[in-house]
Amino acid sequence: MGILNLLFANRDVLNIEDIDVYEKHGGYAGLRKAVGMERQAVVDDVKLSGLRGRGGAGFPTWIKWNGLPKNYDIPHYVICNADEGEPGTYKDRELMLKLAHTLVEGMIIAGYATSSIAGYVYIRGEYVEPAWQVRKAIDQAYKKGYLGKNILGIEGFNYDLHIHLGAGSYECGEESALMSSLMGERGNPRLKFPHAPLPTVSGVWQSPTLINNVETYCAATWILANGGEAYSKLGTERSKGTKIISVSGHVHKPANYEIEMGTPLMELLETAGGIKGGKLKAVIPGGSSVQIMTAEQCTKINLDYESCAANGTLLGSGGFMAFNDRTDIVLLMKRTAEFYMHESCGKCTPCREGTRWIFKIMDRITSGNGQTDDVALLLDVCSQIDGRSYCGLGDAAAWPIVGAIKAFPEEFDYWIKYKRSPVGKNAVPPTPEVVNPLLTLTPA
Amino acid sequence: MSSSEISGVREPQPDPLKEYRFSEDAIAEMEEIATHYPERKAACLPTLWIAQREYGGYLTPPAIQEVADRLGLSFSEVEGVATFYTMYNLRKRGRHHLEVCTCLTCAVLGAYDIVHKLEHELGIHLGGTTSDGEFTLSEAECLDFCGAATVMQVGDKYFTQLTENNVMELIDQLRGSPDYTPAKLADAIVKIHVPLSSQTGGGSSKPEDLLLPAGPML
Numbered sequence: 001m002g003i004l005n006l007l008f009a010n011r012d013v014l015n016i017e018d019i020d021v022y023e024k025h026g027g028y029a030g031l032r033k034a035v036g037m038e039r040q041a042v043v044d045d046v047k048l049s050g051l052r053g054r055g056g057a058g059f060p061t062w063i064k065w066n067g068l069p070k071n072y073d074i075p076h077y078v079i080c081n082a083d084e085g086e087p088g089t090y091k092d093r094e095l096m097l098k099l100a101h102t103l104v105e106g107m108i109i110a111g112y113a114t115s116s117i118a119g120y121v122y123i124r125g126e127y128v129e130p131a132w133q134v135r136k137a138i139d140q141a142y143k144k145g146y147l148g149k150n151i152l153g154i155e156g157f158n159y160d161l162h163i164h165l166g167a168g169s170y171e172c173g174e175e176s177a178l179m180s181s182l183m184g185e186r187g188n189p190r191l192k193f194p195h196a197p198l199p200t201v202s203g204v205w206q207s208p209t210l211i212n213n214v215e216t217y218c219a220a221t222w223i224l225a226n227g228g229e230a231y232s233k234l235g236t237e238r239s240k241g242t243k244i245i246s247v248s249g250h251v252h253k254p255a256n257y258e259i260e261m262g263t264p265l266m267e268l269l270e271t272a273g274g275i276k277g278g279k280l281k282a283v284i285p286g287g288s289s290v291q292i293m294t295a296e297q298c299t300k301i302n303l304d305y306e307s308c309a310a311n312g313t314l315l316g317s318g319g320f321m322a323f324n325d326r327t328d329i330v331l332l333m334k335r336t337a338e339f340y341m342h343e344s345c346g347k348c349t350p351c352r353e354g355t356r357w358i359f360k361i362m363d364r365i366t367s368g369n370g371q372t373d374d375v376a377l378l379l380d381v382c383s384q385i386d387g388r389s390y391c392g393l394g395d396a397a398a399w400p401i402v403g404a405i406k407a408f409p410e411e412f413d414y415w416i417k418y419k420r421s422p423v424g425k426n427a428v429p430p431t432p433e434v435v436n437p438l439l440t441l442t443p444a
Numbered sequence: 445m446s447s448s449e450i451s452g453v454r455e456p457q458p459d460p461l462k463e464y465r466f467s468e469d470a471i472a473e474m475e476e477i478a479t480h481y482p483e484r485k486a487a488c489l490p491t492l493w494i495a496q497r498e499y500g501g502y503l504t505p506p507a508i509q510e511v512a513d514r515l516g517l518s519f520s521e522v523e524g525v526a527t528f529y530t531m532y533n534l535r536k537r538g539r540h541h542l543e544v545c546t547c548l549t550c551a552v553l554g555a556y557d558i559v560h561k562l563e564h565e566l567g568i569h570l571g572g573t574t575s576d577g578e579f580t581l582s583e584a585e586c587l588d589f590c591g592a593a594t595v596m597q598v599g600d601k602y603f604t605q606l607t608e609n610n611v612m613e614l615i616d617q618l619r620g621s622p623d624y625t626p627a628k629l630a631d632a633i634v635k636i637h638v639p640l641s642s643q644t645g646g647g648s649s650k651p652e653d654l655l656l657p658a659g660p661m662l
């Protein structure tokens with residue numbers, strides 16, 4: 001357990017962004033191996049590895065890869081979800097900046113395994129620098145014959161990779177909204193299973209579509225190069241391999257750390273240099289959408305899907321935020337509520353209205369106008385969003401609030417009773433001076 | 445009385461006089477990008493980026509009309525897209541658009557202090573533009589480089605590890621740079637869509653100039 005660099009093994013090699021250097025360090029070996037195998041054997045290798053999606057939900061990757069029809073009467077597509085938007089997460093950014101070739105290789109392998117004709121890398125618009133690295137990697141791969149027609153001399157293996165940049169919307173990370181955006185529409189999600197077929201049957205342009213996260217494709221590259229069995233030996237019983245955790249907040253050494261699944265949370269915290277500016281107060285282990293954990297709970301959690309779930313939180317995207325005892329949880333949750341209010345796409349009522357209500361209640365509590373039953377009201381509103389909204393953003397807006405009320409009920413009570421921060425004058429984030437924060441959201 | 449007046453249906457109006465602004469290079473870029481998708485409509489987002497560049501950093505109604513016409517879409521369809529995404533500017537921005545991340549990590553590491561400092565020094569509120577048109581100040585949602593908090597995006601660049609104390613240095617540097625960053629950002633994004641071998645040289649900057657060195661990582 002602890003740090004284990006598989007994907008990051010070559011991260012610090014000089015000029016690893018260059019295809020020649022990448023090849024010298026074992027690059028494109030996974031692809032060469034894959035194209036020597038039957039397509040189904042590639043899927044089976046991914047199955048053997050036990051890899052689960054790294055975008056947040058932890059869905060078994062091989063089921064998606066296996067789910068695309070094996071016949072080939074309409075085109076199949078591969079999409080990479082590089083719309084990293086989850087607050088606290090910046091692993092895909094570093095993977096693209098340094099290891100764009102690993103991503104490109106993984107997407108070609110996926111294209112081979114699913115008989116796809118093209119792949120799209122959907123990158124958030126703000127990520128100009130990482131996207132340039134992907135552009136360069138794709139161009140170099142074309143020159144070397146890893147992309148284009150009859151790849152590696154295999155008759156009929158034609159596969160193109162394109163980049164599509166977003167334009168500033170968290171919601172476009174949700175896979176069906178991402179497909180809307182790729183097709184040139186507003187980033188609203190689309191009807192989902194069981195009301196509509198799975199994307200693997202009818203996704204983008206009504207074609208079978210495979211969609212995975214950047215880290216998932218990078219892991220697939222490693223798996224094909226080193227064998228699914230080697231990967232399955234790492235990690236825990238049901239969470240295999242490694243996970244990149246983006247550590248940020250009040251720690252001395254914030255960075256991306258690749259750890260073996262099942263590493264104790266406190267061990268990672270120590271690796272990241274420990275808490276600065278005070279004692280540990282709370283950790284959000286998997287991005288802003290997951291429940292916050294108290295310092296005491298932290299000692300019990302291991303970083304894998306099962307242990308997190310057993311403790312009432314989620315590993316999510318691996319956006320690990322640690323907070324010291326100067327942090328005001330209520331103000332933090334107000335900022336979280338503001339985020340979801342801003343990013344709600346407005347398609348369904350529970351989320352569109354509910355996220356505003358949550359924010360308004362949080363705002364009234366933190367501006368000294370909290371009512372005695374506000375906590376109950378918050379819980380009620382959250383319960384009406386969770387499970388009732390059209391896509392996962394609604395759920396993700398409700399979970400952190402409910403989680404914070406559960407973990408730090410006394411802070412909410414203090415705010416409502418005394419109309420000031422329980423942490424005192426130096427609380428972070430600071431109590432805002434702006435009276436109407438609704439105005440602080442910049443109109444488009 | 446013509447039949448359409450009786451039925452209340454208006455006859456199609458001739459197009460208002462239109463002045464298209466896409467340069468030949470820009471059209472070539474658009475056509476190249478459109479070949480990446482099975483449907484022309486899918487080029488809507490990249491073409492809006494081209495429009496944002498060609499129209500000087502923001503999308504006016506004629507810009508949206510031009511995108512619609514060139515892609516064979518309706519005005520309202522393209523307008524719907526343009527208004528959904530926050531990175532399309534519907535109003536003119538300052539020469540440098542300062543987008544300070546105030547999301548969770550940045551918020552607890554001093555982002556609001558930076559915002560207040562900038563508000564004070566530049567004499568504007570969030571959302572405002574200085575009277576000389578140099579700076580627009582906004583709050584951004586997580587820019588996803590939280591390890592380098594506090595982060596600020598200006599055009600196509602991220603500036604990291606900002607504090608209340610070093611942010612004014614950056615502002616002075618920006619004042620001295622000749623770039624018009626909203627257009628530069630749009631230009632970079634358009635060029636990323638196009639393989640380097642097919643770059644037509646549209647826009648203000650050469651692709652080589654936009655090829656940035658890898659950003660500082662902690």
Ligand SMILES: Cc1cc2nc3c(=O)[nH]c(=O)nc-3n(C[C@H](O)[C@H](O)[C@H](O)COP(=O)(O)O)c2cc1C
Pocket residue numbers: 052053054055056057058059061081082083084085086170171172173174175176211212213214216391392393396
């Ligand atoms: C509101 C919302 C935002 C999401 N944002 C992202 C994201 O930024 N990046 C990502 O990879 N997955 C994101 N997801 C998860 C995707 O919908 C999807 O599960 C993922 O791309 C699947 O890839 P995986 O199987 O490799 O994890 C988001 C989901 C929701 C509901």
Ligand code: SF4
Pocket residue numbers: 171189343344345346347348349351352389390391392393394395
């Ligand atoms: S939950 Fe509803 S309103 Fe919220 S982002 Fe999803 S579809 Fe849009």
Ligand code: FES
Pocket residue numbers: 087088545546547548549550551586587588589590591593594595
């Ligand atoms: S919180 Fe500012 S970059 Fe994520």
